[in-house]
Amino acid sequence: VWGYRKGQEEMTTQGSYQPVAPAQIAVSNSELNEFGCPTCGYRSGSMPVQMGGTGVWRCGECGGSCYVLADGLQEASFGGSDDGAGYTIPLRARGKADGDEGATGQNEPKAPVEHVPTPGRAQLQPHPRRGTPAHGRPDKRPPGGGEYFDSRGLGMDTGPSCFVCGEDRSGGYSPNISGYVQCKEAGERVVAMFGGKGARLDFRKREPDYVQVKVVSCKPHTPCLEKLHELTRAAGGIIGDEHIIVACGVVA
Numbered sequence: 001v002w003g004y005r006k007g008q009e010e011m012t013t014q015g016s017y018q019p020v021a022p023a024q025i026a027v028s029n030s031e032l033n034e035f036g037c038p039t040c041g042y043r044s045g046s047m048p049v050q051m052g053g054t055g056v057w058r059c060g061e062c063g064g065s066c067y068v069l070a071d072g073l074q075e076a077s078f079g080g081s082d083d084g085a086g087y088t089i090p091l092r093a094r095g096k097a098d099g100d101e102g103a104t105g106q107n108e109p110k111a112p113v114e115h116v117p118t119p120g121r122a123q124l125q126p127h128p129r130r131g132t133p134a135h136g137r138p139d140k141r142p143p144g145g146g147e148y149f150d151s152r153g154l155g156m157d158t159g160p161s162c163f164v165c166g167e168d169r170s171g172g173y174s175p176n177i178s179g180y181v182q183c184k185e186a187g188e189r190v191v192a193m194f195g196g197k198g199a200r201l202d203f204r205k206r207e208p209d210y211v212q213v214k215v216v217s218c219k220p221h222t223p224c225l226e227k228l229h230e231l232t233r234a235a236g237g238i239i240g241d242e243h244i245i246v247a248c249g250v251v252a
């Protein structure tokens with residue numbers, strides 16, 4: 001049986017590929033948006049496989065997967081591979097528009113025909129968490145104080161001013177560290193720790209659970225940024241007032 005597997009570019013039934021936790025159930029796209037992950041209700045995730053009106057959605061919180069069907073579809077347009085480690089997608093369905101009949105290749109009229117489930121394909125079902133709105137990341141704070149701040153290291157980015165000396169940096173790129181924070185509210189608290197200089201919130205409506213706080217410095221104060229990265233990393237991805245004070249003291 002020929003198939004196309006996610007994770008490799010060439011079409012083959014063997015070879016290496018990235019295994020994806022196999023999805024078991026299928027929910028509609030509109031219910032996924034409203035109620036989130038069928039298992040835990042989290043609203044953010046990724047879609048590593050998408051074809052023929054069907055996607056495989058992977059929850060960013062619990063890691064579980066489900067099929068997501070374009071509204072109107074009754075079953076997934078592809079199924080799991082025989083070994084259960086990936087997905088086998090019929091070649092004929094590649095690149096076809098939503099609602100294509102897929103493996104049969106026939107354009108039968110849909111409306112009057114009663115849906116006959118295809119063996120091995122997940123069937124549309126009511127969302128298991130109907131009635132409970134999807135949720136994002138909770139506004140958790142570290143038990144020992146401070147805020148979560150997962151810095152990825154030194155780079156270049158835009159920011160308002162140097163977090164050490166307050167020099168205006170709004171004209172262009174500056175030395176920068178960016179840290180993932182728990183949520184928008186937590187990010188606003190982290191920005192406030194810097195007392196009105198050096199830090200800004202990077203919040204995007206489309207990705208409400210991937211919020212960053214960006215901190216910049218002038219060039220001479222780059223070692224202070226590096227120190228701030230080291231201190232927050234050493235604290236386990238946590239930032240506190242004391243880290244900012246120590247980092248600012250690295251360069252007089």
Ligand SMILES: [Zn+2]
Nearest residue numbers: 037040059062
């Ligand atoms: Zn989940």
Ligand SMILES: [Zn+2]
Nearest residue numbers: 162165218221
């Ligand atoms: Zn400075």
